[in-house]
Amino acid sequence: xxxxxxxxxxxxxxxxxxxxxxxxxxxxxxxxxxxxxxxxxxxxxxxxxxxxxxxxxxxxxxxxxxxxxxxxxxxxxxxxxxxxxxxxxxxxxxxxxxxxxxxxxxxxxxxxxxx
Numbered sequence: 727x728x729x730x731x732x733x734x735x736x737x738x739x740x741x742x743x744x745x746x747x748x749x750x751x752x753x754x755x756x757x758x759x760x761x762x763x764x765x766x767x768x769x770x771x772x773x774x775x776x777x778x779x780x781x782x783x784x785x786x787x788x789x790x791x792x793x794x795x796x797x798x799x800x801x802x803x804x805x806x807x808x809x810x811x812x813x814x815x816x817x818x819x820x821x822x823x824x825x826x827x828x829x830x831x832x833x834x835x836x837x838x839x840x841x
Contacts, residue, residue, distance in 0.1 A: 728752055728830040730821045735835030738811055742839070746806040748821030748832060754797055755779065759824045760804045762795060764817035764837075771820070775806060788814070811839045 729751035738744055746762070754760065759778050765771040775795040776784045783795055794807040804821065816839050821832040 728757070728823050728825050728828075730823055730830055730832035732819065732821050732832040732835040735819060735837045737838045737840065739841050740812060740839055742811050743807070743809045744811065744837060746808065746819055746821075746835060746837070748804040748806075750802045750804070750823060752802070752825070753799070754802050754804060754823075755799045757823045757825050760795075760797065761822045761824075762804075762806045763820045763822055764815075765820070765834075766817040769817075774819070777804065808837070811837075813839045815839050 731749045732746060734744060734746040759776055761776040762774040763771050764774050774786050774789055775793055777795045777797055785793060792810045796805045818834040818836050820834045823830045
């Protein structure tokens with residue numbers, strides 16, 4: 727079993743930045759893939775960014791060049807640095823981990839981009 731706890735969400739003005747954190751209950755070095763998803767009101771959950779144990783990263787077209795996913799193995803934490811935020815980025819952001827062929831989710835953290 728893997729517990730994931732997200733933090734770092736909040737209210738930010740357009741053009742601002744936030745850094746989300748996802749702390750895992752196990753050594754993230756052993757996790758095959760970690761990802762951030764988001765779900766806006768009335769919309770389906772969508773993939774934002776992924777990070778594999780091998781070091782590969784991938785991003786949704788809508789966030790490329792603005793968001794960066796990274797891992798700190800010593801802290802068992804995955805980060806999502808979000809820059810140049812837009813109102814369209816408003817959503818609940820979820821951390822996801824694939825471990826031993828099972829999928830685990832955090833509880834989500836709200837990000838609101840508004841002036």
